[in-house]
Amino acid sequence: MGDARRPASVPIPDINKSDRSELLRALETSLGSSFSTAPLAPQPNPLIIVISGPSGVGKDAVIKRLREVRDNIHFVVTATSRPMRPGEVDGKDYYFVSKDEFLSMVERDELLEHALVYGDYKGIPKQQIREFMGKGYDIVLRVDIQGAATLRRILGDSAVFIFVVAESEYAMVNRLIGRKTETREMLLVRIATAREEVKHAGNFDYVVVNADGQLESAVKLVESVIDAEKARVSPRNVSI
Numbered sequence: 001m002g003d004a005r006r007p008a009s010v011p012i013p014d015i016n017k018s019d020r021s022e023l024l025r026a027l028e029t030s031l032g033s034s035f036s037t038a039p040l041a042p043q044p045n046p047l048i049i050v051i052s053g054p055s056g057v058g059k060d061a062v063i064k065r066l067r068e069v070r071d072n073i074h075f076v077v078t079a080t081s082r083p084m085r086p087g088e089v090d091g092k093d094y095y096f097v098s099k100d101e102f103l104s105m106v107e108r109d110e111l112l113e114h115a116l117v118y119g120d121y122k123g124i125p126k127q128q129i130r131e132f133m134g135k136g137y138d139i140v141l142r143v144d145i146q147g148a149a150t151l152r153r154i155l156g157d158s159a160v161f162i163f164v165v166a167e168s169e170y171a172m173v174n175r176l177i178g179r180k181t182e183t184r185e186m187l188l189v190r191i192a193t194a195r196e197e198v199k200h201a202g203n204f205d206y207v208v209v210n211a212d213g214q215l216e217s218a219v220k221l222v223e224s225v226i227d228a229e230k231a232r233v234s235p236r237n238v239s240i
């Protein structure tokens, strides 16, 4: 007895003698359906990438370069109650708001995460993330280690956490000194904090070494992480 579901058998032309479209048509007929041109891999979801690491390891340097080499990423601008410093631009470096405005934002649940850092509030506006993810952009958040721990609690595995480190403690301190932005007292605080902070790498998904003079390699690695994340079979699903 014949099987009704089985397609009619058609002779498959000789591969070397037939033209390609003829061969394709015969294969389709033999298999009982035409070959779809729809993508086999789903369109990847926008990612939230959290970049953190101890003071002076080069987070800003990595992010600045990433901004130059990669499209479709939105680098979130943090809101802060700290007064604007000379040279800073509102909406570019930070969104500068008063303490009262900041606290109203907290009350209205407009911030994904916020903290009091050295006496000033800093927080991540949710709306900015929603808006850019809606347009298909990946989102980069640059936060300190504590901020990353808070975001891990909030976002769990729905975001990608990257820990940036220098190649050694010596290199990290050297870089911090070279930047010439800290007072002697602040240097001590930052170094002591950084020593503690390097122990937190285990809470992250990836560690990227930003070795001296090797900024390009560090940025390439961050890009590779993003590319690999886009190729995941089970994508991370984030909802803010």
Ligand SMILES: Nc1ncnc2c1ncn2[C@@H]1O[C@H](COP(=O)(O)OP(=O)(O)OP(=O)(O)O)[C@@H](O)[C@H]1O
Residues within 6 Å of the ligand: 053, 054, 055, 056, 057, 058, 059, 060, 061, 062, 175, 176, 178, 179, 210, 211, 212, 213, 214, 215
């Ligand atoms: N791969 C590198 N090689 C040499 N110098 C670097 C490298 N990466 C960053 N730097 C320099 O190290 C100093 C610290 O870098 P950066 O300000 O980016 O650190 P950061 O992690 O953002 O620090 P913080 O958390 O204190 O803001 C800067 O002067 C920067 O130009």
